[in-house]
Amino acid sequence: MKSQSHRLLLYTKSVTDYNELLTEIQTDKLTYHAYPLPDAIQSRLVLKGIPHNVPVEELQAELTVQKLRDVKMSQIPKTVTTTQTLITKYTVFIVTFQPGTDIREALHHTMGEV
Numbered sequence: 001m002k003s004q005s006h007r008l009l010l011y012t013k014s015v016t017d018y019n020e021l022l023t024e025i026q027t028d029k030l031t032y033h034a035y036p037l038p039d040a041i042q043s044r045l046v047l048k049g050i051p052h053n054v055p056v057e058e059l060q061a062e063l064t065v066q067k068l069r070d071v072k073m074s075q076i077p078k079t080v081t082t083t084q085t086l087i088t089k090y091t092v093f094i095v096t097f098q099p100g101t102d103i104r105e106a107l108h109h110t111m112g113e114v
Contacts, residue, residue, distance in 0.1 A: 015039075043103040047093040059093060072096040 012018040015037060025032050050059065052075070060073045076092040079085060097103070 040099050042099055043097045043101050045095040045097070045103070047095060048091060050091055050093055052089045052091050056093070063095065071098070 010021060012021055018037065022034060047059075056073050056075055060071065063071050063073070073093055073095050076090040076094065078087045078090060080087060
């Protein structure tokens with residue numbers, strides 16, 4: 001436990017302790033902010049330099065062939081802020097993996113083809 005100007009920081013040693021503490025805080029209807037546990041964080045990978053006309057579905061299929069399943073892939077677009085009109089798509093793709101995915105293994109699979 002640490003105290004900093006007008007806030008209290010609580011650290012737990014295990015997931016069980018974290019869940020118990022979170023339940024107590026929610027039961028008492030206290031205002032709080034909790035950071036996600038490491039096993040709940042979705043790893044992301046940025047792919048650059050892929051031609052903008054390559055369909056996202058094709059890239060996702062390639063990742064499935066590489067045994068990287070349940071990934072979400074999106075391409076970064078440039079839009080007009082006021083109208084949300086698409087101007088162009090950048091050659092940058094964001095790949096989001098499921099929580100618990102070993103990012104080293106994912107990099108090994110994606111970099112193995114380069």
